Amino acid sequence: MIHEQLQIISRKTIAKDTVEMTFHGKMAQEDILPGQFLHLLVGEGSNHMLRRPISIAGVDKQESTITILFKLLGEGTNTLAKAKPGDQLDALGPCGQGYPVDELQMKHALLVGGGIGVPPLYYLAQRLHEKGIQVTIVAGFQNKEQVFYEEAFRELGNYYLATDDGSAGEKGFVTDIIKKEGFDFDQFFTCGPTGMLKAVSTQLEDEEGFISIEQRMGCGIGACFACVVPAPDSESGYKKICKDGPVFRAKEVVLA
């Protein structure tokens, strides 16, 4: 993990309240796994004492760039969105443990994402695709306005889209698509709101897979115990999302 002032080179609104931002920085040369995140300082002075964790959605080592996508939610993300190309952002990263793409032997991967949980799966799909692994992506959004990266994902594998209201793709949830399609895969990888994570991991209970979870963070580096999740089999009974996660084996942790 390093600490760097990343230079913003582009900023785009790519869906409703959803911003894509690309930075230039040495950090891109680190070995970054999909699922790892940046811990970003927001604003100036003491307006924001806590950094914001945002997943890495893409890395270009050649250009030395890192891309993130974030949703405008509260004050922090709204302030982040005001930063312009040329400005610098104070970042810690890559933080946490990502999806172990290099260690897993597999032929077919199922990626299941919901809303703003989709971005890290894009970087994951790229990495898996590069390794020649067949990728199926199931993405769920509230409605058409929220959808992003549809074309980009289609280039990397089989892409299924669900929206709550049916305004794009199929009407329903990602679990409806998984049920209907009955995919055949070696490992699943999921990221999204807790409700979706629970539904997916229950549905795929008999399969091997990984989930990425969110929690409010303090330090982001494992020192403050803000971000724990129960992990009954571990020695201490819990794991830290910022340091031991955010990516865990689906059966390793207990979702609240």
Add this chain to the structure above:
Amino acid sequence: MIHEQLQIISRKTIAKDTVEMTFHGKMAQEDILPGQFLHLLVGEGSNHMLRRPISIAGVDKQESTITILFKLLGEGTNTLAKAKPGDQLDALGPCGQGYPVDELQMKHALLVGGGIGVPPLYYLAQRLHEKGIQVTIVAGFQNKEQVFYEEAFRELGNYYLATDDGSAGEKGFVTDIIKKEGFDFDQFFTCGPTGMLKAVSTQLEDEEGFISIEQRMGCGIGACFACVVPAPDSESGYKKICKDGPVFRAKEVVLA
């Protein structure tokens, strides 16, 4: 007094840690007296709960601009200085009571300023000069690096400069110059650090004159009682600097 988002049209460092800033705004069309001030919002969010009072140093009705000069002192003025041409500043103004230039019958005015107390005297000198009143200016600074508006003042009247270390003008204080020159004048007008105000008003105790005083402010409009100064002859025993001042008759108030 009005509330307006003033548009910054220029920003210049004109002496050590001293910034001149000019705004465009409807406020310039108000009847603004020298000595009145702007109460400026600083930064965003809740980093600065208190506005900063800064004197008006010039008004151009034709161009609809207002000029201020300020010294980089603490966080607030440093943040103000970061605002760029094109940015807007939230201002209340013109606030308080200025020098009553139109009501005074006189031939010769003595203006005595110290440091960052000099700017309002520049606007005063302009207004008096316009009225055909002879103006003598005595300006005191710590050293050469701090001096500003020397040429501009010389165009409006007799200008005397003192610096504490003699690096520009005469070595010494404004009171040394007043003593040495023994000026003949109808009214004096002074603005500067409290020590200087006391020295000048003691020295000129037998003359008629006005002083402008500073105090930490809350509301800036007379509602919070933060900025009082003892005024023994007034009904309540005190005056509010933000509303009854910052300009007072020299004998009206008691300097702390």
Add this chain to the structure above:
Amino acid sequence: MNLNVKLPGLDMKNPILPASGCFGFGKEYAGLYDLNLLGAITIKAATGSARYGNGTPRVAETSAGMLNAIGLQNPGVDQIIENELPFLAGYDTPIIANVAGSTVEEYVEVARKISKHPVIKAIELNISCPNVKEGGVQFGTDPELAKMVTAAVKEVSDVPVYVKLSPNVTDITVIARAVEEGGADGLSLINTLTGMQINLAGRKPLLANKIGGLSGPAVKPVAIRMVYQIRQMTNLPIIGMGGVTTAEDVLEFLLAGASAVAVGTANFQHPFVCSEIIQNLPDVLSKYGFSSVEDAIGKGHEHADTNLSRA
């Protein structure tokens, strides 16, 4: 949307009122916007005779807040009645008189006099001013004294009495209970936290009074906690305050259990803040699924399952 709230003595168009000491006697802000917009107005503290207050500097800026040590400067209750209240009579907005004193007798005298004036619809009994040696803070930290002064003022007041509590206590619920027993019609909280800033160059406390009262967004979490705790132990109506700058903050206080919400320090940063909050409040309420102000009051307790009378 219906923003009305009805509290003892106060028939409010909306739950927003300026906090005492941050709005003078209304005149200055009347130059900026129509005071009839406001739900109510709390005027600056009144004492028995004129007080000159503390030396200057009296205010200092802190992170997301400020310190003040005005020291209850005011012209005294008689002058206030004579010179300040007539102006406010021109408005159709209930006025709350903030009453301070050093002795029970002084509180009683001020309350008796000012509560007879027709514009005064309620009294806010200030037993929590931290900025004067004899400012009544002893009444705000000792439950027996708090009860006693409340009962004495209740006896003479022609209007309902809201007791304004100090947050500088080990257990605010004890004081709230005491003033309830004393007959309070409502509670008002919080007053300022005591704090200090030291001037590095001057090598001494910046405020002439050394210690001052901390207010502004910095203290909001403390205020919300206290409103929430007190809502769990009594049904007395609460006027909540401490760090409000937005309509969202107002909703947070309503959810915590306040029925009306006062705005203090924010008036200095944004002189139009009260009118802006009132304008934004309907949208914020409906965004979070509420159809009126009454609908939101106390709704932050729905899931409550623990007694928090002691943190």
Add this chain to the structure above:
Amino acid sequence: MNLNVKLPGLDMKNPILPASGCFGFGKEYAGLYDLNLLGAITIKAATGSARYGNGTPRVAETSAGMLNAIGLQNPGVDQIIENELPFLAGYDTPIIANVAGSTVEEYVEVARKISKHPVIKAIELNISCPNVKEGGVQFGTDPELAKMVTAAVKEVSDVPVYVKLSPNVTDITVIARAVEEGGADGLSLINTLTGMQINLAGRKPLLANKIGGLSGPAVKPVAIRMVYQIRQMTNLPIIGMGGVTTAEDVLEFLLAGASAVAVGTANFQHPFVCSEIIQNLPDVLSKYGFSSVEDAIGKGHEHADTNLSRA
């Protein structure tokens, strides 16, 4: 410039130490900078056996501050001694153990065990954690209990004992006096103020524990006031903390009367903040005319003429 400070048990290269709970057991920050730079390190609270702490969310952001309700999660004193302290033995920086408990017996057990470990140079007795039902805060608000637990821990501790005080009390000088009588070697203050944030969409307190501890720049004026007040009533050395983010803040605490200054929340915003403050401190001291840290301690009282033991 000489930044040394010598306190009971602590021979510090400079007055800067991370505050308990904000630096874990040092390992994570050791990956960022050399821990030998620090004046001392306060580790996360230790209890008798492992504690899992509160539910999540455990933190919330507030204006210029944050709320936390970690709930003393820690692996228990034995595990800490076995798994955490050996790593710290590699550094030439005194380690302070923060000791917590629900009963006097638990405090005594933890203090006895941990004070025997050679890396531990002092104990910070945490009688002020607001975030657990049985977290010892009763010991921090009741002077008799405070004195008793201090005396009991002093009896078994092999190292000096600094008692960490809660700011959530009516009069902090009363508690300070009590722990001084109990034999404390020093005081540490302030712990967090109790506060709450309500989640508007969820319509309930955001933290799972509902109430949390407020820290960060927002609370600095309260902390400075308390350090200043206590400095006027006792000569016990004070480790000051609460909202420190810059070397200027450190000087403000020194002037108020602290001999060392801890940095908590700021580590989350700027993980390198302690090392940066240490780097900037000489310049800030000389800018304000001081030639060493010792030279600045308590200098904010020079002009003091009033007794402020009660605000």
